[in-house]
Amino acid sequence: MLFLLYIVSLLSSHAFLSPVPNNPLFKHIDDHTHDYKQRLKDWVAIESDSSDPSKRDQVVHMMQVTKDYILQLDGKVEMAELGEQEYSPGIKLPLPPVILAEFGNDTNKPTVCFYGHMDVQPAKKDDGWQTEPYTVTEKDGNLYGRGTSDDKGQILALLHAVESVKKFGLPVNVKLFIEGMEEVGSHGLEQLVEQKKNTFFSNVDYIVVTDTPWLSTKPGITYGARGNCYFFLEVDGARRDLHSGGFGGTVHEAMSDLVYLLGTLADVKGKILIPGIYDDVLPVTEEEKKLYKDLVFDLEDLERDTGIKTFLHDTKEELLMHRWRFPSLTIHGIEGGFSGSGTKTVIPAKVIGKFSIRQVPKMKPSVVEKQVSDYLEKQFAERKSPNKMKVTMVIGAQPWLANMSEPQYLAARNAVKKVFNVDADMIRAGGTIPIAKHFEDVLGKSVMLLGIGGPDDAPHGQNEKISMHNFIEGTKLYASFLQELASF
Ligand code: MN
Ligand code: MN
Numbered sequence: 001m002l003f004l005l006y007i008v009s010l011l012s013s014h015a016f017l018s019p020v021p022n023n024p025l026f027k028h029i030d031d032h033t034h035d036y037k038q039r040l041k042d043w044v045a046i047e048s049d050s051s052d053p054s055k056r057d058q059v060v061h062m063m064q065v066t067k068d069y070i071l072q073l074d075g076k077v078e079m080a081e082l083g084e085q086e087y088s089p090g091i092k093l094p095l096p097p098v099i100l101a102e103f104g105n106d107t108n109k110p111t112v113c114f115y116g117h118m119d120v121q122p123a124k125k126d127d128g129w130q131t132e133p134y135t136v137t138e139k140d141g142n143l144y145g146r147g148t149s150d151d152k153g154q155i156l157a158l159l160h161a162v163e164s165v166k167k168f169g170l171p172v173n174v175k176l177f178i179e180g181m182e183e184v185g186s187h188g189l190e191q192l193v194e195q196k197k198n199t200f201f202s203n204v205d206y207i208v209v210t211d212t213p214w215l216s217t218k219p220g221i222t223y224g225a226r227g228n229c230y231f232f233l234e235v236d237g238a239r240r241d242l243h244s245g246g247f248g249g250t251v252h253e254a255m256s257d258l259v260y261l262l263g264t265l266a267d268v269k270g271k272i273l274i275p276g277i278y279d280d281v282l283p284v285t286e287e288e289k290k291l292y293k294d295l296v297f298d299l300e301d302l303e304r305d306t307g308i309k310t311f312l313h314d315t316k317e318e319l320l321m322h323r324w325r326f327p328s329l330t331i332h333g334i335e336g337g338f339s340g341s342g343t344k345t346v347i348p349a350k351v352i353g354k355f356s357i358r359q360v361p362k363m364k365p366s367v368v369e370k371q372v373s374d375y376l377e378k379q380f381a382e383r384k385s386p387n388k389m390k391v392t393m394v395i396g397a398q399p400w401l402a403n404m405s406e407p408q409y410l411a412a413r414n415a416v417k418k419v420f421n422v423d424a425d426m427i428r429a430g431g432t433i434p435i436a437k438h439f440e441d442v443l444g445k446s447v448m449l450l451g452i453g454g455p456d457d458a459p460h461g462q463n464e465k466i467s468m469h470n471f472i473e474g475t476k477l478y479a480s481f482l483q484e485l486a487s488f
Pocket of ligand 1: 211
């Protein structure tokens, strides 16, 4: 009897691993694994580091190679030229063109536009890479190399998915919007989106960003991101730096004022003490709570990764909510004070404290700016220091939150179920994704982040990788998503 149960459980666990054993589309993808890996090797070998002026021609070349592959797949391609970038005074560099591509334009079908980038972060073997960063090296089921995860591997998985689905008939129109300057701030991209609003983007129903990792080994779909309000808090004292032997005990020190003010911003549990700051934060709904319950997020991994034993919150749910859906305040540094090694007996004349608030829907940067200024001015007035204080908000990037009942979210969840036989993790980004908000604001379309990166891919670090599992099953995920989307 026990033996029978064992057999039954083996059978069902096998069914769990292969929900669609005879799917010809998935078989096609499995059969082409070798080609897909080879193409990733070829593309990673192009050192398209957008931050290095001496490699700009490689970024431009990378865009050309991408274009050629899309043409090979019978896509239509327009290269949108962005002109030149003033890199430093007197030095101009060509901006790589943006790829605007199209597969099919049947007005009876929905149109989905994917966004991604072909440029990469810098990488040198000397930085601590165990392998050559621009030579894809396969080890223990992983493909190591700069751009394997961010973002060449993800874009290639998408292109391979398009290639595969086309063999069986593309049920939706696919557009691609691929840039080459993402890692250095997407020069000219926002204007291009605005310019193309009534042409390239006019028939687009859905936008999918293919440049994002999962939270765990379970596939994740990202539906929100926090914004960022970054502040400079300047305190001005003497006309010049003073000697603490000569002036200590006789002047109001700018640094003392600044440290005091910074200390009034949040308490030891991370609660922001600025009045009204939590007023616009959306309440947690029961439905939302359910999304957090099944997320795979290992607190022990987090402890190992950070070396921290006690976090601000105790449970997985609380930690993730405070990363994704509650605001947080971080003090980043102080400019102007003495920060070198050794001792220096200086009283700095002017100091600038730098802090930011990661704000969430429905908080508005302009409101946050006023709340922060009013609060600091009040604190400073009460301190009765004769020094001068100034608060400036230097970044006011908005948060983003999508409507998860849009068809593309349902299609993506179905696709995850079909390929992996699990329910997708519905996740958010703790950081800021300006392009998602920009697409939504300018085009008024539903935006979703569907990436295939793993949680430990180290996208900007040494030894960046993508696992073979994510690369190939991720290709199936995109392929399946295109098919599922057709049914809405
Ligand atoms: Mn990226
Ligand atoms: Mn990146």
